[in-house]
Amino acid sequence: MKFLNFAENQTDPFLHLSLSDLAETLSNTECEVQFAFHSYYRQSEQLITVSHYWNDIFDGTQFDGMKSDIYLRALGNVHYTNFSAVDRYLSSLRSRKYPLLRKQLFALLEDMRLETICKSKRPGMSYAFETRRVLFQKRFRGRLEVHNRQNQVLDTLFCAIYLQAIGKPVALGESLTAYKPYIRHLISEIRKANSTEDVAVLTKSFCNVLSLEHADMTTEYLTIYGTASNPASVVEDEQARELKSDETMETSDKEDKETYDEEMNTWHEEQEQEGSNFLQFDLEEGAKSDLIGEGERKEESGDQAFVSVQGASKQSKGSQFDEEAILESRDTQAFASEQDPFGEANRNVKEVIRHSEKPSGNDLEAYRTAKTEIQYAEKSLRTAIQKTIEQKQIAPRGDLHFGRLNRKLLRLLTDENPRLFYKKNAPSSKLDVTFSLLVDCSASMYDKMEETRLGITLFHETLKGLDIKHSITGFYEDAFDADDEEQPNTLFQVIDYNRSTLPSEGAKIMQLEPEEDNRDGYAIRKAAQELTERNEKHKILLVFTDGEPSAYDYSENGIIDTHEAVIQTRKKGYEVIGVFLSNGEPQDKEKNTMRNIYGTQSLVIPSANEIPAYLTPLLKRLLLRFV
Numbered sequence: 001m002k003f004l005n006f007a008e009n010q011t012d013p014f015l016h017l018s019l020s021d022l023a024e025t026l027s028n029t030e031c032e033v034q035f036a037f038h039s040y041y042r043q044s045e046q047l048i049t050v051s052h053y054w055n056d057i058f059d060g061t062q063f064d065g066m067k068s069d070i071y072l073r074a075l076g077n078v079h080y081t082n083f084s085a086v087d088r089y090l091s092s093l094r095s096r097k098y099p100l101l102r103k104q105l106f107a108l109l110e111d112m113r114l115e116t117i118c119k120s121k122r123p124g125m126s127y128a129f130e131t132r133r134v135l136f137q138k139r140f141r142g143r144l145e146v147h148n149r150q151n152q153v154l155d156t157l158f159c160a161i162y163l164q165a166i167g168k169p170v171a172l173g174e175s176l177t178a179y180k181p182y183i184r185h186l187i188s189e190i191r192k193a194n195s196t197e198d199v200a201v202l203t204k205s206f207c208n209v210l211s212l213e214h215a216d217m218t219t220e221y222l223t224i225y226g227t228a229s230n231p232a233s234v235v236e237d238e239q240a241r242e243l244k245s246d247e248t249m250e251t252s253d254k255e256d257k258e259t260y261d262e263e264m265n266t267w268h269e270e271q272e273q274e275g276s277n278f279l280q281f282d283l284e285e286g287a288k289s290d291l292i293g294e295g296e297r298k299e300e301s302g303d304q305a306f307v308s309v310q311g312a313s314k315q316s317k318g319s320q321f322d323e324e325a326i327l328e329s330r331d332t333q334a335f336a337s338e339q340d341p342f343g344e345a346n347r348n349v350k351e352v353i354r355h356s357e358k359p360s361g362n363d364l365e366a367y368r369t370a371k372t373e374i375q376y377a378e379k380s381l382r383t384a385i386q387k388t389i390e391q392k393q394i395a396p397r398g399d400l401h402f403g404r405l406n407r408k409l410l411r412l413l414t415d416e417n418p419r420l421f422y423k424k425n426a427p428s429s430k431l432d433v434t435f436s437l438l439v440d441c442s443a444s445m446y447d448k449m450e451e452t453r454l455g456i457t458l459f460h461e462t463l464k465g466l467d468i469k470h471s472i473t474g475f476y477e478d479a480f481d482a483d484d485e486e487q488p489n490t491l492f493q494v495i496d497y498n499r500s501t502l503p504s505e506g507a508k509i510m511q512l513e514p515e516e517d518n519r520d521g522y523a524i525r526k527a528a529q530e531l532t533e534r535n536e537k538h539k540i541l542l543v544f545t546d547g548e549p550s551a552y553d554y555s556e557n558g559i560i561d562t563h564e565a566v567i568q569t570r571k572k573g574y575e576v577i578g579v580f581l582s583n584g585e586p587q588d589k590e591k592n593t594m595r596n597i598y599g600t601q602s603l604v605i606p607s608a609n610e611i612p613a614y615l616t617p618l619l620k621r622l623l624l625r626f627v
Helices: 013-027 052-056 062-080 083-095 099-121 123-149 153-165 177-190 196-208 303-307 361-394 449-465 506-511 520-532 558-571 588-598 608-624
Strands: 032-036 047-051 349-355 433-440 470-477 487-495 538-545 575-581 602-605
Touching: 013 032, 013 047, 013 062, 013 558, 032 052, 047 052, 047 062, 052 062, 062 099, 062 123, 083 099, 083 196, 099 123, 099 153, 099 177, 099 196, 123 153, 153 177, 177 196, 361 449, 361 506, 361 608, 433 449, 433 520, 449 470, 449 506, 449 538, 449 608, 470 520, 487 506, 487 520, 520 538, 520 558, 558 575, 558 588, 575 588, 575 608, 588 602, 602 608
Parallel strands: 032 047, 349 487, 433 470, 433 538, 538 575, 575 602
Antiparallel strands: 470 487
């Protein structure tokens, strides 16, 4: 189980799902949506990325900014970009001066052309693009001032071109004043561009007039990829850049070396300007070293910084994104198929069934203590249910003033106030309902398990006293044995349906302990499968949990998969109720997460100590519905 730590910069899985469906709709392809440093489209992989830049926007315009990225890629790049022309242009940059500026300017002008097309084809996109312009205006104006102070001429020029394009021109320094007429001409001509080839011609023409005395750009704002059929044709690929010089300089291990325990930027004497991007190195010129390693480099403490920025976003499938009816109106493509009956995210799960053991002396003693603590709540709850049943049984069933008309109609003539109606026979004293209780046994339950067992005892004793069949199952995943090929998931059958009303079963609840990870979607589907085999008319599934689902390769799509499992189970006619156990007053994010998974049928308990107090009215409300 992953704690709901919302201090982290997390991507809302339902937001990811929304963007994925939007991209598939606009592109008419099964493209994948991920979050990355830059927004781009890779045709060969059918991959669309949304820039992480939008994650730092907190004024309510974040979603509009992300949608503008999707519009440009899914509608613009997919349908209106000639990627053969992109390949030809990028291939030509190896022999040109200022390759990074040429590449980024080409990407910027192509985005401007595509934005015009998108707004003409879909006028409803205009609002998102206007939001994009407002945010980018602030961004590029701020960056322009920084580049000016650092004397980064071409970085300043790039920012000025964008601001000129959106009608917010700025004053340029002496080194750039001569380029003003060329900038105005470029902006006017890009509005007339009809193809990617036109954009390439305009970019080449503009860059050819630049002086050769400037250093290339140091900051990368945009990127663009061609067909990627020949990776070598992509200039300055973000993952592998080569040095321009093929010279080799000799090194000696005997030379004196002076080391410092401080972080230093990568630089070279042939590069006058330092890079300004975190974790992005732009060393492209210089000499190669003849150092030959004698083995793998040992891990260093600073390596963790690089690990933390490696993304693992994956696409989730679906269509609707409201909190209660997500995915209900779409095909079952995103749901479990015949090949994956327990969900696509659980296709490699290995089921492990664990049965409870005979209660030990300690288990029996602990259960007696638990029964004593919940005795009052259990007795009052059971008494209230039984009284309601008895009242319905002893109520008069015949000779009534209303109800069903009987055949003794002669009293209509003989009696002054005839009672001609009756009711059906009194209902059975046994409720036609069954319960299944799933208990999250992840490691994060270590500080709540004792109180959780107390609540489960109340649950078991109440249903046993009313002769209601039920099951109690703990679930967890073996985190140490899980890998790409197999993920062992244990279903700990503490109490099964057939023995649930026996007097000696309750002590087995004390065998529930915190274990490792949890895969909620899989456990819910398995519980629903068992409920299908029951003959009772009403079936209810309760899920005790304390946070987000978290298991091997399950962090990104765990919420989506669990929600799909809940929707599937409800479609079978079973009730599914999520019970969230919090550590103190629950945050809004925690409530929203439970609501996103279970809809309105979720209960948030502020503290584990209050489990019996919250569980009693819940059980009462559920049971009285079936009396």
